Amino acid sequence: MKALIVCTSVSHGNTRRIADAMGRALRARVVDPGQVDPEELSGFDLVGFGSGIYLRRFHPRLRRFVRALPADGHGRAFVFATSGLPGVPFRPLERALGQKGFRVDGAFSCRAFDTFLPFRLVGGLHKGLPGPADLDAAHAFAERLARRSTKA
Numbered sequence: 001m002k003a004l005i006v007c008t009s010v011s012h013g014n015t016r017r018i019a020d021a022m023g024r025a026l027r028a029r030v031v032d033p034g035q036v037d038p039e040e041l042s043g044f045d046l047v048g049f050g051s052g053i054y055l056r057r058f059h060p061r062l063r064r065f066v067r068a069l070p071a072d073g074h075g076r077a078f079v080f081a082t083s084g085l086p087g088v089p090f091r092p093l094e095r096a097l098g099q100k101g102f103r104v105d106g107a108f109s110c111r112a113f114d115t116f117l118p119f120r121l122v123g124g125l126h127k128g129l130p131g132p133a134d135l136d137a138a139h140a141f142a143e144r145l146a147r148r149s150t151k152a
């Protein structure tokens with residue numbers, strides 16, 4: 001199975017650490033949206049899309065990248081995020097990927113270091129996260145996706 005992970009991680013590298021753990025499980029390259037041609041994605045069986053959450057949305061660079069994808073039927077996708085607060089708004093990204101012909105097959109999120117005001121005033125929220133347990137959970141999530149693909 002050929003997998004790729006597209007990740008925007010601008011604040012503290014939180015989401016990148018999660019993406020790297022998933023990438024190890026899937027033997028997948030992790031790239032920023034600026035490092036991959038949208039046309040290339042149809043060559044992958046599984047593509048992950050993730051970022052931190054900014055004002056209740058995925059990062060604009062990731063959303064712009066998804067909008068630029070050709071709508072000509074891709075393979076499977078999964079979505080992931082790190083955020084300060086629970087309740088990650090996955091639906092709009094999942095819907096946008098569905099419109100591009102992806103079958104979205106899983107979502108992963110965890111809490112991570114957050115320095116958005118007002119948390120910055122108190123040194124930030126969740127210092128030290130994502131931690132080893134989050135990285136293990138991300139790795140296990142990706143392994144489950146890989147196993148599902150070999151059964152299909």
Ligand SMILES: Cc1cc2nc3c(=O)[nH]c(=O)nc-3n(C[C@H](O)[C@H](O)[C@H](O)COP(=O)(O)O)c2cc1C
Binds near residue numbers: 014054085112
């Ligand atoms: C300007 C700003 C806005 C944010 N907005 C939210 C938000 O709406 N909801 C939330 O749960 N976390 C929010 N966060 C926290 C980030 O989602 C969190 O720190 C994330 O792990 C950053 O990922 P990154 O280091 O990969 O960029 C915000 C952080 C910043 C700096």
